[in-house]
Amino acid sequence: MPFEWTPNKLTLLRVAVGFAAVGLFGRGAWPNLLAVALTVASMALDALDGHIARKKKMATPVGAQLDILGDRMIENVYFTYFAVAGMVSLWLPILFFARGAATDFLRGLAIKAGHSGWGANAMVQTWWGRALVASRWSRALYAAMKCLCFCYLGLELALTRGPVALVSGLAVDILTIIRSGAQLLTWATAAFCLVRGLPVGLEGWRYFARSVRQSRGAKQAAEAP
Template sequence: MAANIITLSRVVIAFIALALFGSNFYGQALAFLLTIIVIYMDALDGYVARKLNIASDLGALLDITGDRIVENIYWVYFAAAGVISFWMPVIVITRGFLTDSLRSIAFAEGKTAFGDKTMMQSAFTQFLVSSRFSRGLYGIGKAIIFCYLGGLIALRGAVGQFSLALPPDLLPTLDLVGQIVVYVVVAMCVIRGIPVLWDGRVYLLEKRYPKSVRKEP
């Protein structure tokens, strides 16, 4: 229960942070700090569940749902703010719908996205999708880019509000670095999604073509 409360709380805090990004510099600075807290809570809920020995399949599913909401609203906001391309959230959200649909089917049949009952069928796809290394690397990537883009918005707010004199090439350079990191993180998102679609194809086939029908000549 405690871990689920943390998951739900981080979703609420994420919405507050994005609302503050649209205000003045002080609100944007607070939004930047709240974004860091949201990212920290992403790791905290899992830690609490393991520490209190209250981890469950439902909790894991709720954690993925919370992650997806937070991830998607940040991508959408940064695109709406003109910080990233419109196509970045389109790709991420499309990937999320596809993988989460398959995971929901698998969950109904007793399989989970991660853990001992994972829906992934080979050691290689488990490594790409559900290993701590893969999940940690992708999580770090999202943490970096969300904080980076949030910090960039706050910096632009400071320049506008306080008329800061920055080197002329600084902001364009920071934008370029941000775009590079965005493409890397989105590429990681797609790469981690492909194995889910591949291993999850059996659930689609079983639902559309029952085994008793598929075996007929």
């Protein structure tokens, strides 16, 4: 049987490419540049798997969950590395992890209640919520911001940091501008991440409240004489 690239296989490939990129960071200027190139490739694969899923009508609930898992893994491994390297605040990967865990938890409750991740039966029902969470422009903008963020930090690492930096002797003012740009870009990406999570949090809360009520009702029924 001939090998065929499916959306799920592309998702797994982009995660592997992303991890390979992070593994190259910090190993020298040229490996850092190669890591930046692999980062771009990983983000391109993120767009490609969705395109193939839509074009070939291969979208499935499992594929959607795998895509979300891939996003979480890529976000966390990149931001964790740059936090450990001292290039971003440690609170940044913590924020992404907490936001991802919370939204995935609420999505799980919604799926348990019979809702899906997309379509007419999606848990997010408001027009503005769907625009922020599921629209192509929102997903594309978020992916572009993450790609730009990771590449910027990777280039900063290759060009200006460490004894093997490709560009040395830069003025303090220039280095300050470069650092400020990194902070602005990373926190702008984090802010948009939080904004995209708001609809899931606001509309998913009712599933959490329903789950709590059901648990209390079951407990009271079990304790009743």
